[in-house]
Amino acid sequence: MAASEASSAATATATSLRHAFGGVLSFFILLLIGVLAFSIRLFSVIKYESVIHEFDPYFNYRVTQFLTKNGIYDFWNWFDDRTWYPLGRVIGGTVYPGLTLTAGTLWWILNSLNIPLSVETVCVFTAPIFSAFASWATYLLTKEVKGAGAGLTAAVLLAMVPSYISRSVAGSYDNEAVAIFALIFTFFLYIKTLNTGSLFYATLNAISYFYMVCSWGGYTFIINLIPMHVLLCIVTGRYSSRLYIAYAPLVVLGTLLAALVPVVGFNAVMTSEHFASFLVFIIIHVVALVYYIKGILSPKMFKVAVTLVLSAGLIVCFAVVAILIALVASSPTKGWSGRSLSLLDPTYASKYIPIIASVSEHQPPTWPSYFMDINVLAFLVPAGIIACFLPLSDASSFVILYIVTSVYFSGVMVRLMLVLAPAACILSGIALSEAFDTLTRSIKFQLPGISGGKSEANAGDASSASAGAQIDVVKAGKTEETAKERPSRKSKKKEKEPVEKPPINPRNEKKLLVLPFEVSIVGIILLVLLGAFYVVHCVWAAAEAYSAPSIVLTSHSQEGLHVFDDFREAYAWLSHNTEVDDKVASWWDYGYQTTAMANRTVIVDNNTWNNTHIATVGTAMSSPEKAAWEIFNSLDVKYVLVVFGGLVGYPSDDINKFLWMVRIGGGVFPHIKEPDYLRDGQYRIDSQATPTMLNCLMYKLSYYRFVDTDGKAFDRVRRTEIGKKYFKLTHFEEVFTTHHWMVRIYKLKPPKNRLRGKTKKSKSKTSSASSSKRSGKRARNPWQ
């Protein structure tokens, strides 16, 4: 320690200029990384328009509008009577407010600076701004683990990792947009506290954790990962007071703060997701106590004490464990909530909770999606893990733990790939940086060797001194930190010093690794090529794959670009042609958009909090017309909206989602049975379809008058002619169909004003009258 201090003092004058240069360079690199992170996400605005994307962002946008209009207290207490009719939804208590408050604050600041941006604009650009912040947070975190070089590399990688881009393009105004930043920043502060043992950073860490809790339900990942790491450190004998300072304040302050968020509330202490942190909290105190006693007792006395405590403790433990086992065994689910089970057993949800399984982003990912979303990082991660083991520090063990757990969780749900992405970037950044470090050092070491070959003797020192500006910066930074920290700590407690000494200066052992010159050159070229490949892929992904707003669709054909703006057409029709209090029923996917864009009351929406209500709508869609009419009428529904892709070949339409409606409906109302809609286990809508299928409301509303389009009623999504082409609607009437037939809106007919008598004679008369009308059609098309 003293030696390194002396050497840094000696080289201070020589390297101070270079340090300054390196600092400025890093600063500009970081600035450019921020610009890159922001601008790569603007493809959606350039290619489409500045518009909110998809489904959930519309809800967030609506909430933000409410917040900016009514203030924070009204937002907190907002009871929304326009969704989940007639139950309503307490928005303030069921929403993670972080994103909304962030965007609202941004808007407020901009407006008070006389920059009159609309709320929508602010919402659209929140995600790109926060991805720049996330890159910087990645830099900080990786810098804490492996130095500034690795930090910069990781930041560049994260700025354009496709997995993160998919969730944070301009317009993708969702919780994840700010939550990933909060996640990385919380981890950074944890590592920072762990490295410095400073209570200041521990407090900041708790506040950052609070922001994460505000932003996303994924905060449980933090509150489980950090205890795991603490436990790992304790088990591997790495307990130190820095670890205690990093962990204990986080649990106490963090839990208190988390309980302030209405949506979390008592969950912060009641649910199984948080138990791990409390358990580890107890363990770390026990361990601290043991270390303290060890410090004040002589080794002999300590041994006696240990045997005493162990024998007593074991008895108590057995008793407690026995009680716990009895308690757990008496509960039917063995103490696990369905949610935890679905994370531990990936097939749990698809077996028992159709509403979770029906969401595509809750499915397990396929292998290509790993390559699509993290690309070459998938291959660099193992190298990064190895680099973290050389040598293993508290910080690098945390990163290893992070990647291992996030790989597992990303395997459970596609959506959690997003948590994997930063870990993959950090480890790849470490790997790339280490590789570059080694290769450039080898070259540098051999360059003077080619010319003179003199300085081989003090190669170790020379290489460490001249290994590149970045590493020097790190080293200097580290030594400075310790220099700053130490006196204060020394003054407090001198006797703890040997225990607390952080494992800095891991780089001293690197001097041995020198590669041949040619190999190094080739290696560098290959790495650059790999990086270039990654950049090309990321730009392609950002531009082509992940920028579609999904409310406006485009397709390229020989005639040029086709734009399908049917969704907004339909919502605009609703908002202009229906009354303010009219209720619109649709499958829950379109609930958020309907309330936000059409400003009409919906029955169910994407916040799937009430399974029964969704099942009611699913049952109505799966029922024949009359039964469906009665269900909808009892819910005061006036309009029914269905999404139909058969004309233009839009695959994610309601007919393709229909089996989920049947399953969810049948889960609550057993008279809806899935086999009734399947012919020999196959879902089909052609002439082989079952009568139940051909008579259900969804089929009728989707294919009503469809035969009028091409005369054959050929469905381009299912690639078949539909089974029943000519039919009339008795209880519904078509009121609007968009240009490409993607959205069709029907109105419930009012109950009949008069009830007809039932004379047979008159019936035959009407049928003859209508048959004469139909005869023209019959000549054109064979009837049934």
Add this chain to the structure above:
Amino acid sequence: MATATARSPIILLALISLFLHPFLSASLSPGESPKGRRVLVLLDDLAIKSSHSLYFRSLQSRGYDLDFKLADDPKIGLQRYGQYLYDGLILFCPATERFGGSLDQAAILDFVDSGHDLIIAADANASDLIREIATECGVDFDEDPLAVVVDHIGYAVSDTEGDHTLIAADDFIDSSVILGNKKIEAPVLFQGIGHSLNPSNNLVLKVLAASPSAYSANPKSKLSNPPSLTGSAISLVSVVQARNNARVLITGSLSIFSNRLFRSSVQKAGSSTRHEKAGNDQFLTEISKWIFHERGHLKALNVKHNKVGEADEPAMYRINDDLEYSIEIYEWSGSSWEPYVSDDVQVQFYMMSPYVLKTLSTDKKGVYSTSFKVPDVYGVFQFKVEYQRLGYSSLSLSKQIPVRPFRHNEYERFIPAAYPYYGAAFSMMAGFFLFTFVHLYNK
């Protein structure tokens, strides 16, 4: 988007005012009749105008403006420029196969569906057109075109022993709203075809039923197989009140309206009393009053609700609020709106099912009111008044009102049950302070 949000309150206001408009206009003119008095009378033959003049005169004397036309008059039209020219229609043209002008079956049904009243008189040999209109209203005439109602026990005694097709019917519906307060003493003379009603159809009412001994058959031919319509299942005169409160009178006899039967004296077979005058006049006059909404027409207005102790109507209630609800209900008496007095008007506080069901108390001046506590459930509720009584026009009002949970600062600040916890927290704080103090300065 910004402009749209700015515009939406204006749209909202406009929509509200549009929605309220009919109510406002109704409440501003309390003396106005619910229905107009222009009636179109379609006849097979202008002779009916004189042969049924007593009935027409009773209508005219009550202020109706009758417009007589032949059913095949090419200039008949119910509406012009989308406005209906008449408020009522009387079809005394049983034999007409097709109407003149633009009038057809659909036009007549549209006339009813837009809230106008209709009187249909069929007869033996009624045309398919008339039968079809009746069927659309929920009344099935006997399909045999030659069948008439025959009653060998309940016939009207006459000088010549006829074929007992002139019936003295006295099985009236028990409703003073439809038939007036004065009891109809004399039987009604009826000669014509019978019809039946679907018992599941709750919009149709049998006003005058045949006696149990009646049947519907061709009196001239021999009865080979049992008649399809028998007994009191045969309805002689029926009324329909459609869901939009349009009223329709259907009878299988045109002659029931005729001067001859109005003036005739009547003695029912087997009865010793002979009435000087048949009940036709009183019966048909009273039922016409009902058909043309001179009676049994209710209107509800001034639906008000507010928290107890406040006057203004809130946009939203909180759970467990106490609220007051009031509504005014009036009945049209033929000349003015009179307060409707009843003890069975109920209001529901409804969200998928009624959470509160309360009978409203009336002050006999038309105002019905009650007060209750909002249930401890939040959601979008409705105040619902569904009032359907025999003979009265149906009232169906619903008003949406959201009920919100407590705000964050509306809970009790200190709960007595939690005092041990407060004590624990504060003693912990004090203890920690003391400990710190001792630890720092006790060395």
